[in-house]
Amino acid sequence: MIEILCATYNGMRHLREQIASIEAQTLNDWHVTFFDDGSTDGTVEMLEALAAIDTRFSLIRNPVNLGFCGNFLNNLSKLKNADAYAFSDQDDIWYPDKLERAFDWLARVNGGTPAVYFARTEIVDEHLNHVGLSPEFKIEPSFRNALVQSIGGGNTMMFNQSARDLVVNTLPTTKLISHDWWFYIVVAGYGGVVRYDSTPVLKYRQHAANLSGTNNSISGQILRLWMALRGEWRAWNTVHEEAIKTFEDCLTPENRAVFHAFQQARHGDWPFERLSVLKRTGVKRQSALQTKFLPILALLNRL
Structure with a gap:
Protein backbone atom coordinates (compact mmCIF):
# COMPACT_ATOMS: atom_id res chain seq x y z
CA MET A 1 0.00 0.00 0.00
CA GLN A 206 3.03 26.89 -13.49
CA HIS A 207 0.74 29.81 -12.71
CA ALA A 208 0.52 32.91 -10.59
CA ALA A 209 -0.83 31.01 -7.59
CA ASN A 210 2.24 28.73 -7.37
CA LEU A 211 4.30 29.38 -4.27
CA SER A 212 7.48 28.20 -5.97
CA GLY A 213 8.53 27.49 -9.53
CA THR A 214 11.24 26.21 -11.81
CA ASN A 215 13.29 28.07 -14.39
CA ASN A 216 16.14 26.36 -16.24
CA SER A 217 16.98 29.25 -18.58
CA ILE A 218 20.13 31.40 -18.57
CA SER A 219 18.07 34.28 -17.21
CA GLY A 220 16.86 31.96 -14.46
CA GLN A 221 20.45 31.12 -13.50
CA ILE A 222 21.37 34.81 -13.46
CA LEU A 223 18.35 35.51 -11.26
CA ARG A 224 19.50 32.83 -8.82
CA LEU A 225 22.97 34.34 -8.64
CA TRP A 226 21.46 37.78 -8.02
CA MET A 227 19.36 36.30 -5.22
CA ALA A 228 22.55 34.86 -3.75
CA LEU A 229 24.30 38.24 -3.84
CA ARG A 230 21.32 39.81 -2.10
CA GLY A 231 21.75 37.31 0.73
CA GLU A 232 18.81 34.99 0.10
CA TRP A 233 20.98 31.88 -0.17
CA ARG A 234 22.66 32.85 3.10
CA ALA A 235 19.27 33.23 4.77
CA TRP A 236 18.22 29.76 3.57
CA ASN A 237 21.54 28.27 4.71
CA THR A 238 21.09 29.85 8.13
CA VAL A 239 17.66 28.24 8.53
CA HIS A 240 19.08 24.85 7.59
CA GLU A 241 22.18 25.24 9.72
CA GLU A 242 20.12 25.84 12.85
CA ALA A 243 17.82 22.93 11.99
CA ILE A 244 20.68 20.52 11.25
CA LYS A 245 22.26 21.33 14.61
CA THR A 246 19.28 19.69 16.29
CA PHE A 247 20.12 16.28 14.81
CA GLU A 248 23.78 16.52 13.82
CA ASP A 249 24.62 13.50 15.98
CA CYS A 250 22.59 11.47 13.44
CA LEU A 251 24.82 12.54 10.55
CA THR A 252 27.44 10.10 9.32
CA PRO A 253 30.94 10.98 10.58
CA GLU A 254 31.90 12.14 7.08
CA ASN A 255 28.80 14.31 6.68
CA ARG A 256 29.21 15.72 10.19
CA ALA A 257 32.72 16.83 9.25
CA VAL A 258 31.36 18.40 6.04
CA PHE A 259 28.69 20.23 8.03
CA HIS A 260 31.18 21.61 10.54
CA ALA A 261 33.48 22.77 7.75
CA PHE A 262 30.53 24.39 5.99
CA GLN A 263 29.77 26.27 9.19
CA GLN A 264 33.36 27.53 9.26
CA ALA A 265 33.09 28.59 5.64
CA ARG A 266 30.01 30.64 6.52
CA HIS A 267 31.19 32.18 9.79
CA GLY A 268 34.98 32.44 9.63
CA ASP A 269 36.44 35.81 10.60
CA TRP A 270 38.62 36.25 7.53
CA PRO A 271 37.48 36.09 3.88
CA PHE A 272 40.30 33.87 2.66
CA GLU A 273 39.91 31.62 5.68
CA ARG A 274 36.28 31.07 4.66
CA LEU A 275 37.38 30.43 1.07
CA SER A 276 40.02 27.89 2.11
CA VAL A 277 37.61 25.94 4.29
CA LEU A 278 34.91 25.96 1.61
CA LYS A 279 37.24 24.29 -0.88
CA ARG A 280 37.83 21.45 1.58
CA THR A 281 34.11 20.78 2.06
CA GLY A 282 33.49 19.69 -1.53
CA VAL A 283 30.10 21.40 -1.37
CA LYS A 284 28.66 21.90 -4.85
CA ARG A 285 25.51 22.81 -6.74
CA GLN A 286 24.30 20.93 -9.81
CA SER A 287 25.12 23.89 -12.05
CA ALA A 288 28.86 24.31 -12.75
CA LEU A 289 28.34 28.09 -13.01
CA GLN A 290 26.61 28.27 -9.65
CA THR A 291 29.25 26.06 -8.03
CA LYS A 292 31.97 28.42 -9.28
CA PHE A 293 30.02 31.25 -7.67
CA LEU A 294 30.15 29.69 -4.18
CA PRO A 295 33.73 30.88 -3.43
CA ILE A 296 32.68 34.44 -4.28
CA LEU A 297 29.81 34.14 -1.81
CA ALA A 298 32.21 32.86 0.82
CA LEU A 299 34.53 35.82 0.27
CA LEU A 300 31.60 38.25 0.47
CA ASN A 301 30.13 36.50 3.52
CA ARG A 302 26.96 35.69 1.56
CA LEU A 303 27.24 31.90 1.81
Whole structure:
Protein backbone atom coordinates (compact mmCIF):
# COMPACT_ATOMS: atom_id res chain seq x y z
CA MET A 1 0.00 0.00 0.00
CA ILE A 2 1.18 3.50 -0.85
CA GLU A 3 -0.02 6.30 1.41
CA ILE A 4 -0.38 9.61 -0.43
CA LEU A 5 -0.43 12.89 1.49
CA CYS A 6 -2.13 15.62 -0.53
CA ALA A 7 -1.98 19.12 0.91
CA THR A 8 -4.90 21.34 -0.10
CA TYR A 9 -5.74 25.00 0.22
CA ASN A 10 -8.44 26.57 -1.96
CA GLY A 11 -7.64 24.07 -4.69
CA MET A 12 -11.13 23.50 -6.04
CA ARG A 13 -10.23 24.80 -9.50
CA HIS A 14 -7.82 22.00 -10.43
CA LEU A 15 -8.14 19.37 -7.70
CA ARG A 16 -10.57 17.13 -9.60
CA GLU A 17 -8.04 16.78 -12.44
CA GLN A 18 -5.33 15.77 -9.98
CA ILE A 19 -7.61 13.22 -8.32
CA ALA A 20 -8.47 11.77 -11.74
CA SER A 21 -4.76 11.35 -12.54
CA ILE A 22 -4.24 9.48 -9.25
CA GLU A 23 -7.20 7.22 -10.02
CA ALA A 24 -5.63 6.47 -13.43
CA GLN A 25 -2.37 5.13 -11.95
CA THR A 26 -1.09 1.80 -13.24
CA LEU A 27 -0.23 0.89 -9.64
CA ASN A 28 -3.58 0.97 -7.89
CA ASP A 29 -2.83 -0.12 -4.29
CA TRP A 30 -2.93 3.35 -2.75
CA HIS A 31 -4.80 5.56 -0.30
CA VAL A 32 -4.96 9.37 -0.29
CA THR A 33 -5.29 11.51 2.82
CA PHE A 34 -6.07 15.13 2.11
CA PHE A 35 -4.89 17.59 4.73
CA ASP A 36 -6.77 20.83 4.21
CA ASP A 37 -5.21 24.07 5.43
CA GLY A 38 -8.36 26.17 5.83
CA SER A 39 -9.94 26.24 2.36
CA THR A 40 -12.96 28.49 1.83
CA ASP A 41 -13.69 27.77 -1.85
CA GLY A 42 -15.63 24.51 -1.58
CA THR A 43 -12.58 22.23 -1.47
CA VAL A 44 -13.51 20.82 1.93
CA GLU A 45 -17.10 20.09 0.96
CA MET A 46 -16.00 18.37 -2.24
CA LEU A 47 -13.48 16.20 -0.41
CA GLU A 48 -15.91 15.32 2.36
CA ALA A 49 -18.36 14.10 -0.27
CA LEU A 50 -15.62 12.09 -2.01
CA ALA A 51 -14.42 10.46 1.23
CA ALA A 52 -17.99 9.54 2.12
CA ILE A 53 -18.42 7.39 -0.98
CA ASP A 54 -14.86 6.15 -1.67
CA THR A 55 -12.74 4.59 1.10
CA ARG A 56 -9.58 5.23 -0.91
CA PHE A 57 -9.81 8.88 0.18
CA SER A 58 -9.76 10.51 3.62
CA LEU A 59 -9.87 14.13 4.74
CA ILE A 60 -8.28 15.75 7.78
CA ARG A 61 -8.69 19.46 8.43
CA ASN A 62 -5.71 21.16 10.04
CA PRO A 63 -6.70 22.92 13.29
CA VAL A 64 -4.50 25.88 12.30
CA ASN A 65 -3.02 27.08 9.03
CA LEU A 66 0.35 25.35 8.60
CA GLY A 67 1.48 26.68 5.22
CA PHE A 68 2.55 24.39 2.38
CA CYS A 69 5.77 23.12 4.03
CA GLY A 70 4.23 22.61 7.45
CA ASN A 71 1.19 20.89 5.97
CA PHE A 72 3.39 18.14 4.55
CA LEU A 73 5.99 17.76 7.30
CA ASN A 74 3.80 18.18 10.37
CA ASN A 75 1.23 15.69 9.12
CA LEU A 76 3.67 12.90 8.25
CA SER A 77 3.23 11.23 11.62
CA LYS A 78 -0.55 11.04 11.12
CA LEU A 79 -0.26 8.69 8.14
CA LYS A 80 -0.83 4.97 8.59
CA ASN A 81 2.15 2.63 8.25
CA ALA A 82 2.62 1.71 4.60
CA ASP A 83 5.06 0.19 2.12
CA ALA A 84 5.78 3.64 0.74
CA TYR A 85 4.63 7.24 0.96
CA ALA A 86 4.18 9.97 -1.64
CA PHE A 87 3.41 13.67 -1.54
CA SER A 88 0.89 15.25 -3.88
CA ASP A 89 0.19 18.86 -4.77
CA GLN A 90 -3.39 19.84 -5.52
CA ASP A 91 -3.02 21.09 -9.09
CA ASP A 92 -0.65 18.72 -10.91
CA ILE A 93 -1.44 15.99 -13.41
CA TRP A 94 0.40 12.74 -12.68
CA TYR A 95 1.64 10.56 -15.52
CA PRO A 96 -0.11 7.14 -15.32
CA ASP A 97 3.08 5.30 -14.28
CA LYS A 98 4.26 7.83 -11.69
CA LEU A 99 3.68 5.65 -8.64
CA GLU A 100 4.78 2.43 -10.33
CA ARG A 101 8.02 3.94 -11.60
CA ALA A 102 9.02 5.24 -8.18
CA PHE A 103 7.91 2.14 -6.28
CA ASP A 104 9.83 -0.18 -8.61
CA TRP A 105 13.02 1.56 -7.50
CA LEU A 106 12.08 1.93 -3.84
CA ALA A 107 11.16 -1.76 -3.50
CA ARG A 108 14.75 -2.70 -4.34
CA VAL A 109 16.14 -0.75 -1.35
CA ASN A 110 16.58 -2.50 2.00
CA GLY A 111 13.61 -1.47 4.12
CA GLY A 112 15.83 -0.52 7.06
CA THR A 113 17.66 2.08 4.97
CA PRO A 114 16.02 5.50 4.64
CA ALA A 115 15.37 6.08 0.95
CA VAL A 116 13.74 8.86 -1.04
CA TYR A 117 13.01 9.20 -4.75
CA PHE A 118 12.83 12.47 -6.70
CA ALA A 119 12.16 13.05 -10.41
CA ARG A 120 11.91 15.69 -13.09
CA THR A 121 8.67 17.38 -14.06
CA GLU A 122 7.08 18.61 -17.24
CA ILE A 123 6.22 22.27 -16.80
CA VAL A 124 2.88 23.33 -18.25
CA ASP A 125 0.85 26.51 -18.20
CA GLU A 126 -2.59 27.09 -16.73
CA HIS A 127 -4.19 25.27 -19.65
CA LEU A 128 -1.74 22.31 -19.61
CA ASN A 129 0.21 23.53 -22.63
CA HIS A 130 3.81 22.31 -22.60
CA VAL A 131 6.28 24.98 -21.45
CA GLY A 132 9.42 22.97 -20.78
CA LEU A 133 11.07 20.55 -18.38
CA SER A 134 12.59 21.08 -14.97
CA PRO A 135 16.42 21.03 -14.91
CA GLU A 136 18.13 17.71 -15.55
CA PHE A 137 20.63 17.18 -12.73
CA LYS A 138 23.61 14.94 -13.46
CA ILE A 139 25.69 15.13 -10.28
CA GLU A 140 24.99 12.21 -7.95
CA PRO A 141 22.79 13.23 -5.00
CA SER A 142 24.77 13.74 -1.80
CA PHE A 143 24.81 15.66 1.47
CA ARG A 144 27.43 17.98 -0.04
CA ASN A 145 24.87 18.98 -2.67
CA ALA A 146 21.89 18.93 -0.29
CA LEU A 147 23.52 21.57 1.93
CA VAL A 148 23.22 24.16 -0.84
CA GLN A 149 20.48 22.92 -3.18
CA SER A 150 17.22 21.02 -3.47
CA ILE A 151 17.09 18.66 -6.45
CA GLY A 152 13.45 17.65 -6.74
CA GLY A 153 9.95 18.84 -6.05
CA GLY A 154 7.94 17.29 -3.25
CA ASN A 155 5.24 16.50 -5.79
CA THR A 156 7.57 13.91 -7.38
CA MET A 157 8.68 12.28 -4.13
CA MET A 158 8.22 8.75 -2.86
CA PHE A 159 9.93 7.47 0.28
CA ASN A 160 9.94 4.44 2.56
CA GLN A 161 8.89 4.16 6.18
CA SER A 162 12.48 4.42 7.42
CA ALA A 163 12.77 7.81 5.73
CA ARG A 164 9.38 8.87 7.06
CA ASP A 165 10.29 7.92 10.62
CA LEU A 166 13.71 9.59 10.35
CA VAL A 167 12.23 12.89 9.19
CA VAL A 168 9.46 12.78 11.80
CA ASN A 169 11.99 12.14 14.57
CA THR A 170 14.36 14.91 13.45
CA LEU A 171 11.76 17.56 12.64
CA PRO A 172 12.83 20.86 14.24
CA THR A 173 10.45 23.28 15.89
CA THR A 174 11.67 26.10 13.64
CA LYS A 175 10.06 26.90 10.29
CA LEU A 176 11.82 25.30 7.31
CA ILE A 177 12.23 26.42 3.69
CA SER A 178 10.55 23.46 1.96
CA HIS A 179 9.57 19.89 2.74
CA ASP A 180 11.39 18.38 -0.25
CA TRP A 181 14.69 20.11 0.53
CA TRP A 182 14.52 19.03 4.16
CA PHE A 183 13.95 15.40 3.15
CA TYR A 184 17.01 15.58 0.89
CA ILE A 185 19.18 17.03 3.68
CA VAL A 186 18.06 14.57 6.34
CA VAL A 187 18.12 11.35 4.29
CA ALA A 188 21.42 12.19 2.57
CA GLY A 189 22.97 13.40 5.83
CA TYR A 190 21.99 10.22 7.65
CA GLY A 191 23.63 8.11 4.95
CA GLY A 192 20.39 6.95 3.35
CA VAL A 193 19.75 6.46 -0.35
CA VAL A 194 18.60 9.33 -2.58
CA ARG A 195 17.50 8.68 -6.15
CA TYR A 196 17.07 11.37 -8.79
CA ASP A 197 15.16 10.19 -11.86
CA SER A 198 15.82 12.26 -14.98
CA THR A 199 12.54 11.08 -16.55
CA PRO A 200 9.57 13.42 -15.90
CA VAL A 201 6.70 11.89 -13.95
CA LEU A 202 4.03 14.59 -13.92
CA LYS A 203 2.73 17.82 -15.39
CA TYR A 204 3.59 20.68 -13.04
CA ARG A 205 1.18 23.56 -13.53
CA GLN A 206 3.03 26.89 -13.49
CA HIS A 207 0.74 29.81 -12.71
CA ALA A 208 0.52 32.91 -10.59
CA ALA A 209 -0.83 31.01 -7.59
CA ASN A 210 2.24 28.73 -7.37
CA LEU A 211 4.30 29.38 -4.27
CA SER A 212 7.48 28.20 -5.97
CA GLY A 213 8.53 27.49 -9.53
CA THR A 214 11.24 26.21 -11.81
CA ASN A 215 13.29 28.07 -14.39
CA ASN A 216 16.14 26.36 -16.24
CA SER A 217 16.98 29.25 -18.58
CA ILE A 218 20.13 31.40 -18.57
CA SER A 219 18.07 34.28 -17.21
CA GLY A 220 16.86 31.96 -14.46
CA GLN A 221 20.45 31.12 -13.50
CA ILE A 222 21.37 34.81 -13.46
CA LEU A 223 18.35 35.51 -11.26
CA ARG A 224 19.50 32.83 -8.82
CA LEU A 225 22.97 34.34 -8.64
CA TRP A 226 21.46 37.78 -8.02
CA MET A 227 19.36 36.30 -5.22
CA ALA A 228 22.55 34.86 -3.75
CA LEU A 229 24.30 38.24 -3.84
CA ARG A 230 21.32 39.81 -2.10
CA GLY A 231 21.75 37.31 0.73
CA GLU A 232 18.81 34.99 0.10
CA TRP A 233 20.98 31.88 -0.17
CA ARG A 234 22.66 32.85 3.10
CA ALA A 235 19.27 33.23 4.77
CA TRP A 236 18.22 29.76 3.57
CA ASN A 237 21.54 28.27 4.71
CA THR A 238 21.09 29.85 8.13
CA VAL A 239 17.66 28.24 8.53
CA HIS A 240 19.08 24.85 7.59
CA GLU A 241 22.18 25.24 9.72
CA GLU A 242 20.12 25.84 12.85
CA ALA A 243 17.82 22.93 11.99
CA ILE A 244 20.68 20.52 11.25
CA LYS A 245 22.26 21.33 14.61
CA THR A 246 19.28 19.69 16.29
CA PHE A 247 20.12 16.28 14.81
CA GLU A 248 23.78 16.52 13.82
CA ASP A 249 24.62 13.50 15.98
CA CYS A 250 22.59 11.47 13.44
CA LEU A 251 24.82 12.54 10.55
CA THR A 252 27.44 10.10 9.32
CA PRO A 253 30.94 10.98 10.58
CA GLU A 254 31.90 12.14 7.08
CA ASN A 255 28.80 14.31 6.68
CA ARG A 256 29.21 15.72 10.19
CA ALA A 257 32.72 16.83 9.25
CA VAL A 258 31.36 18.40 6.04
CA PHE A 259 28.69 20.23 8.03
CA HIS A 260 31.18 21.61 10.54
CA ALA A 261 33.48 22.77 7.75
CA PHE A 262 30.53 24.39 5.99
CA GLN A 263 29.77 26.27 9.19
CA GLN A 264 33.36 27.53 9.26
CA ALA A 265 33.09 28.59 5.64
CA ARG A 266 30.01 30.64 6.52
CA HIS A 267 31.19 32.18 9.79
CA GLY A 268 34.98 32.44 9.63
CA ASP A 269 36.44 35.81 10.60
CA TRP A 270 38.62 36.25 7.53
CA PRO A 271 37.48 36.09 3.88
CA PHE A 272 40.30 33.87 2.66
CA GLU A 273 39.91 31.62 5.68
CA ARG A 274 36.28 31.07 4.66
CA LEU A 275 37.38 30.43 1.07
CA SER A 276 40.02 27.89 2.11
CA VAL A 277 37.61 25.94 4.29
CA LEU A 278 34.91 25.96 1.61
CA LYS A 279 37.24 24.29 -0.88
CA ARG A 280 37.83 21.45 1.58
CA THR A 281 34.11 20.78 2.06
CA GLY A 282 33.49 19.69 -1.53
CA VAL A 283 30.10 21.40 -1.37
CA LYS A 284 28.66 21.90 -4.85
CA ARG A 285 25.51 22.81 -6.74
CA GLN A 286 24.30 20.93 -9.81
CA SER A 287 25.12 23.89 -12.05
CA ALA A 288 28.86 24.31 -12.75
CA LEU A 289 28.34 28.09 -13.01
CA GLN A 290 26.61 28.27 -9.65
CA THR A 291 29.25 26.06 -8.03
CA LYS A 292 31.97 28.42 -9.28
CA PHE A 293 30.02 31.25 -7.67
CA LEU A 294 30.15 29.69 -4.18
CA PRO A 295 33.73 30.88 -3.43
CA ILE A 296 32.68 34.44 -4.28
CA LEU A 297 29.81 34.14 -1.81
CA ALA A 298 32.21 32.86 0.82
CA LEU A 299 34.53 35.82 0.27
CA LEU A 300 31.60 38.25 0.47
CA ASN A 301 30.13 36.50 3.52
CA ARG A 302 26.96 35.69 1.56
CA LEU A 303 27.24 31.90 1.81
